Amino acid sequence: DVVMSQSPPSLPVTLGQPASFSCRSSQSLVHGDGNTYLSWFQQRPGQSPRRLIYKVSNRDSGVPDRFSGSGSGTDFTLKISRVEAEDVGVYYCMQATHWPLYTFGQGTKLEIK
């Protein structure tokens, strides 16, 4: 099974400063069709998860452009250029390349310093 590892577990950031989340997979996430099915989700306190990024770097509709995704193979990053108060929550990466078994990372909690 593919294991997704996220770091750090907790990320204290000052408002207006950047934030960076790391996600590593135990196997390459490059699919045979050439795509890499790595997504990022945000879960605000008390809310359902919300997809932010799909296929590594594609932002979902309505997601602010301060969020960006990058990476390849087994190493991926989500960045927030300037953290706002509404960004507080837990961020998860998830792989869908090795379907039909989907795997989430354990999450990184973003908090305001």
Added chain:
Amino acid sequence: QVQLVESGGGVVQPGGSLRLSCAASGFTFSHWVRQAPGKGLQWVTVISYDGNNQFYAESVKGRFTISRDISKNTLYLQMNSLRAEDTAVYYCATHEFDFWGQGTLVTVSS
């Protein structure tokens, strides 16, 4: 407006059964994902677009069954032989995980 609404959660004794429902509007739903209290997200099961194939996480295989009724636009999760470790909020989500329901809480406890 895309909407997913789960129902059917509650308190059940170990070894008991529960059926969750997810009512959807306007698109194809596919997955159940759960989240134990204070923990991360765990994918549980998926049903294919045509409904002919279902896949399960190892931890629920043989105990949970995913199904759907297209005429009612509803996705189901039949959960049998429930264990304490199945206690979680259960979410339904679309095939691409781009829309999620609000979740329904299942508590397995004596």
